[in-house]
Amino acid sequence: MSGVEIIGLGHYAPERIVPNAEIEARFGLEAGWIKRRTGIDARRYAADDQALSDLAVRAGDMAIAQAGLSRDNIGLLLLATSTPDHLLPPTAPLVAHRLGLANAGGIDMAGACAGFIYALTLADSYVRSHRAPVLVVAANILSRRINPVERASSVLFADAAGAVLLAPSEREDSGIRGAHLTAQGAHYGLITIPAGGSRKPFSKVDDASETLMIMSDGQAVYAKAVAMMTGAAEIALRKAGIVAADVAHFIPHQANARMTGTVALQIGVKPESLRTTVAEFGNSSAATIPLTLSISAHEHVYRQGDIILMTAAGAGLTGGAVVFRW
Template sequence: MVEPIGVLGTGSYLPTRVVENAEVAVPAGVDAEWIERKTGIRSRRRAAPEQATSDLAARAADAALEAAGIEAADLSYLVVATSTPDQPQPATGCLVQHLIGARNAAAFDLNAVCSGFLFGLATAGRLLGGDGGGYGLVVGADIYSRILDPTDRRTAVLFGDGAGAVVLGPVPAGHGMLAVRMRSDGGSRGLIEVPGGGSRMPPSPAMLDAGAQYFRMIGREVKDYVSTHVPPLLREVMGASELAAEEVDHFVPHQANGLMLADLAGRAGLSEAIRTSVWDYGNTGAASVPITLDDTVRGAGVAPGETVLLAAFGGGMSMAAAMLRWSASARARRAA
């Protein structure tokens, strides 16, 4: 019998530097009012020059472990979801493992872009359930400020840096992950991409001159894709959990764009349950779902037995959704 696995603690870390709309507006050729009107974003955070993705991830991981009351040495698995790793090799997960002292954990990276945290949650949950217990740590962390073209108004105004994490472990029957669904669509990969820097277009002066090292996104087509494909996925997960939309207590989606989220929640009948952080932190990539979840637990609070629907979408194109029933032991903490 597979043991139910759920969230035992959440944590997050936001860099201290706050970047208001006025700072990113000028290079992008827009004004601060335009950014807020188009995206709902008022500010975002920026990593310090000396900080890498592993540094943010380790801070969030430590906070989640403290909230869960679990020692890093007790972890069996450590998954870091990121599309902005410290370096191509080794895995950022191994760097985080060393930083937090998770000496017994198998550590690895997972890249499903902004859906990465939920892909990691599903992966770690299945590993723990199949092994009959133990503890896992899933971290979503990204520093998108390092791969943005500051003159591209479609992307430069949206993204912030940050990390969020959850500790997973055994929970009482009827709690934890009730249903998880994941989808990938490689045929739509061109909607969101960083074309240069890999084996197809290795680093070179010509690549840099072309700006191929920068993140690119076709915003309007991404919005149409999300509007078409994500609501059915949410309905599928709710159906698999035998829950109606009005029975979802907290809807925590990927924080892509405030206007897009309002539209998505309306289409799925989840407007009353939606939880957001995009206004203050922007789009933090794979970190946005766990950061917002931690914000929710620390803020409005999630009571034992309440339902939490997590959802994400991003490059690939990739999509994922997970329904959780909250356990009494799950707590939250933000790293200072």
């Protein structure tokens, strides 16, 4: 058996910054309302001429360049997204083509906010089994799925991309040491886009708002997401034989600052291990963890042997956690 290492990190956030004041004015909220409840100061929105693939390519290219790896050696691209360029075909083959990955397979993974955790887990296994590097990109353009009259989603969601490049390692203890994936379909309808799928195709849509996101019960989403993220992280740590105090870097899904703080407290990680980007970049669903992983590397160097704990939960409900040894 061999290990797996991250040899490249990448991220991209669109240039347009949307401050809280812009959203607070739209909803008639007092200044500071969003910051007090979410910890978010601003978020990024994609330009009108940008599609999901444009963001994904920028993050993926940064990860590959950082690694200095020949693009011909990459065996697989996993793209975690809920907002592909088109419903058909999948976007990953286009991203792979634009990145020059001539020998790589490519597939989209629609795991909502937990999409990166799922993709990372599968990528680690692929690297171990096939001895080939895997590029994982998580990206979303959620600004085009926000219902402008729904406050709950308008204050949170954003656009961004993050990427990690995994490769075989001679260190057997590197890579994922423990993982737990979970799903609770009983809560399927808490976060949803009602129309556009096979249940209600576009041909039967009378109101365009049915193709936008609905969060029916924000308090229920918060409570269940906290429980799912905490529970998955505890199981992953137990599988890895590692205690919370050993975690050097804790990178939860950046849903909002209150949630990340609560999950960190319940798991029992050291407060100084928490890495967060939600204040400046908001919630870009699956992209938040690799985005934070990449941005945080500039301030908090990842050293060989460091334990990184990542956990997420989102629509579906889907969730999971990964314990990664750097």
